[in-house]
Amino acid sequence: MKGGLSGAQVLLLGLGRFGGGAGALRFLVRRGAKVRVTDQRTAEQLAPTLEASSDLEFETVLGGHPPSVLERIDLVVVNPAVPPSAPIRREIRRRGIPETSELGLFLERCPAPVTTISGTNGKSTTTAMTAAVFEAARFRTFLGGNLGTSLLPGLEEIRPADRVVLEVSSFQADLLPPGPWFRTLLFTYVGVDHLDRYGTPAAYRESKRRMLSFLAPGGALVVSREDPVSGSWEAPPGTRKVTYGRDLPEPGHLGMREEILVSALSGREESILPAREIPLLGRFQAMNALAAAGAGILGGAPAGSAARALRKFPGLEHRLQPLGRIGKVLVIDNGVSTAPETTVSALEALEEMDPAPGPIHLVCGGKSKGAPLDALAGAAAGKTATVHLFGRAAPDLAAALGKKMPLCRATLSRTLEEALEKALAAAFPEGTLLFSPAFSSFDAYLNYRQRAQAFRKWARSRGLKPL
Numbered sequence: 203m204k205g206g207l208s209g210a211q212v213l214l215l216g217l218g219r220f221g222g223g224a225g226a227l228r229f230l231v232r233r234g235a236k237v238r239v240t241d242q243r244t245a246e247q248l249a250p251t252l253e254a255s256s257d258l259e260f261e262t263v264l265g266g267h268p269p270s271v272l273e274r275i276d277l278v279v280v281n282p283a284v285p286p287s288a289p290i291r292r293e294i295r296r297r298g299i300p301e302t303s304e305l306g307l308f309l310e311r312c313p314a315p316v317t318t319i320s321g322t323n324g325k326s327t328t329t330a331m332t333a334a335v336f337e338a339a340r341f342r343t344f345l346g347g348n349l350g351t352s353l354l355p356g357l358e359e360i361r362p363a364d365r366v367v368l369e370v371s372s373f374q375a376d377l378l379p380p381g382p383w384f385r386t387l388l389f390t391y392v393g394v395d396h397l398d399r400y401g402t403p404a405a406y407r408e409s410k411r412r413m414l415s416f417l418a419p420g421g422a423l424v425v426s427r428e429d430p431v432s433g434s435w436e437a438p439p440g441t442r443k444v445t446y447g448r449d450l451p452e453p454g455h456l457g458m459r460e461e462i463l464v465s466a467l468s469g470r471e472e473s474i475l476p477a478r479e480i481p482l483l484g485r486f487q488a489m490n491a492l493a494a495a496g497a498g499i500l501g502g503a504p505a506g507s508a509a510r511a512l513r514k515f516p517g518l519e520h521r522l523q524p525l526g527r528i529g530k531v532l533v534i535d536n537g538v539s540t541a542p543e544t545t546v547s548a549l550e551a552l553e554e555m556d557p558a559p560g561p562i563h564l565v566c567g568g569k570s571k572g573a574p575l576d577a578l579a580g581a582a583a584g585k586t587a588t589v590h591l592f593g594r595a596a597p598d599l600a601a602a603l604g605k606k607m608p609l610c611r612a613t614l615s616r617t618l619e620e621a622l623e624k625a626l627a628a629a630f631p632e633g634t635l636l637f638s639p640a641f642s643s644f645d646a647y648l649n650y651r652q653r654a655q656a657f658r659k660w661a662r663s664r665g666l667k668p669l
Contacts, residue, residue: 208234211274214260215267215290216281217241217251224251225352226279226304231258232355238263240271240290269293279303282373285399303377305347305370308354314344314364316383317497320375320413321390321432323544327482327518328390328490329369334515335498336365339507343367348374365501372396372409375416382418388497389425389432390490395541397572407431417441422500424493427455444500446492456496463492467499475509482515483522484551491515520654522548525661526668530632532559533661537637537654541571542578545640549585552636559634562586563625567593567618568641568653575602578640583607586636588628592621594645618646618653622660 212235217223223239230237237260241248244265252262263271267290272278278294278301285291294301302310309316317336319329326349333345344360346353347368353360360366373396392410400406410432417423419440425432427447437443444455444467451457451466458464463474474495477488495508517523520537527533536548545566552559564586566578575598582589583606591599592615603612615621622637629635637657639650647653 210235210276212237213271213275213278214239214281215278215294216284217243217248218281218283223281223304224255225354226307227255227260228258229307229352229354229357230279231260237261238271238275240264240267242266272297272299275299277302279307280377282371282377286376301377302379303374304352304354305368305374306378308346308352308357309378309381309383311357312353312360312366313362314360314366315385315501316366316368317386317388317501318347318368318370318384318413318416319388319390319497320370320372320410321388322393322395322541323547324390324486324490325369326538327487327521328388328494329367330518331491331494331512331515332388332497333365333367334511335494335503335508336367336501338511339498339503341365341501341503347371370413372406373399375413376409378413378416381416382421383416384413385418385421386497386500387413387417387421387423388493389423389429390493391426391429392431393541393543394573395543395571398570411435414438424456424496424500426489426493428489444496446489446496448489456492458488458492463488463495465496465499465505467496472505474505475512479513480515481513482517483524483555484547485554486547486551520650522551524669525658526666528626528635528661528664528666529630531626531629532632532634533666534559534634534636534638535654535657537639537657538650539566539638539640540568540642540650542573542575542640545638546577546581548636548638549581552634553585561629561633563588563590563629563633563635565590565592565618565621565625565635565637565657566640567591567596567599567615567621568639568643569593569645570595570598570641575599579603579606586611587633588612588625590615590621590625590628592616592618593639593641595641599640618656619660622657626664 240263336343342364344366348371394403421441423437424444427445446456453469461477465472491512523535525533539545579602589612613624643650643653
């Protein structure tokens with residue numbers, strides 16, 4: 203229904219609290235659509251979002267998704283959090299009503315070239331880095347997608363000479379209609395996640411691979427040579443495949459020479475910057491930075507702009523962020539972690555700190571998404587002094603840990619705060635408290651941000667002094 207929204211009866215399925223639903227609502231109403239909003243939450247639970255939309259005219263059906271919400275509907279705009287297996291989604295398909303999403307509405311109308319970043323780990327940081335590279339090259343840059351910012355309300359401001367950078371999750375990609383939406387498609391490492399929704403690693407990875415069909419002619423697929431999943435994918439006809447890795451690059455690709463990030467996209471090597479100048483914890487950040495620099499260069503930014511942006515990049519909140527000290531205990535926030543692989547990466551990154559952080563006392567837990575636990579249990583056993591578990595996944599992780607380490611080094615708690623207290627006591631007088639949950643937050647919190655903020659509130663209450 204590109205451009206044909208005036209007078210259309212549109213159902214917004216899932217208003218949500220992250221901005222995408224509110225952005226779609228504002229866009230649809232301003233384009234003349236007659237909008238009905240349905241959400242499983244109540245008006246009280248959605249009060250902030252509804253208040254922000256109080257200047258708009260729309261109908262609401264809250265507290266559930268009865269089939270009656272589909273009466274006289276021409277188009278459904280689906281929140282990615284509503285799975286295909288939901289009864290209302292099945293009913294939509296049975297009735298043959300077209301579906302799209304906030305992101306789909308945007309991409310169908312966006313006049314500027316779009317650089318898209320996806321993957322399992324590191325995609326938010328790489329997305330923000332890529333936007334910073336374009337900004338350093340003086341492109342007017344719009345950043346959105348899964349980072350929580352809807353670009354729909356400001357669509358009229360975007361011009362063909364601008365740059366759009368999107369983080370796109372597998373849930374969002376599943377809702378995109380066919381089309382040449384992306385000029386550049388960059389994948390960070392593709393591992394295993396969301397098995398509670400996809401069932402198998404193969405189905406999850408296929409959701410990622412399907413995104414290749416959205417590459418525009420003349421576009422570029424950017425993947426890691428070190429990733430056995432995305433590195434094996436071939437670019438669609440009429441597009442190019444660009445790889446990145448820690449080894450020397452062949453012409454047309456990205457790599458490293460003696461710990462210096464190098465672009466050979468033009469056919470000859472061009473230094474970007476030494477990896478040590480990237481101001482973020484973790485050796486893996488060099489690959490995020492290299493991929494972001496490559497995406498920026500492919501989009502028209504000079505290598506010098508990439509270097510300037512990456513040297514100053516401040517990082518994102520809740521991503522291996524040293525917050526300060528409680529007494530002499532170093533406190534590190536990796537609250538973005540919602541999968542075991544991300545906590546394994548965090549533990550590996552702390553081993554590289556100079557000076558060494560001291561004995562690590564890990565706090566993790568939440569609701570499992572079905573990912574295997576052996577790698578996390580092995581890393582925790584080998585790299586931590588103690589582990590403190592909370593949430594619904596705690597018993598399963600405790601069982602996995604029991605095969606790798608003495609259980610006297612692990613504790614189980616009913617709440618996050620209780621686990622943090624135990625970790626702090628174990629860390630005194632001068633260890634490191636690492637908050638890296640490794641599981642989703644949905645057993646007790648609305649999202650990972652709310653859980654991370656609860657962690658920070660606790661840390662401040664215990665006398666946290668910033669570094």
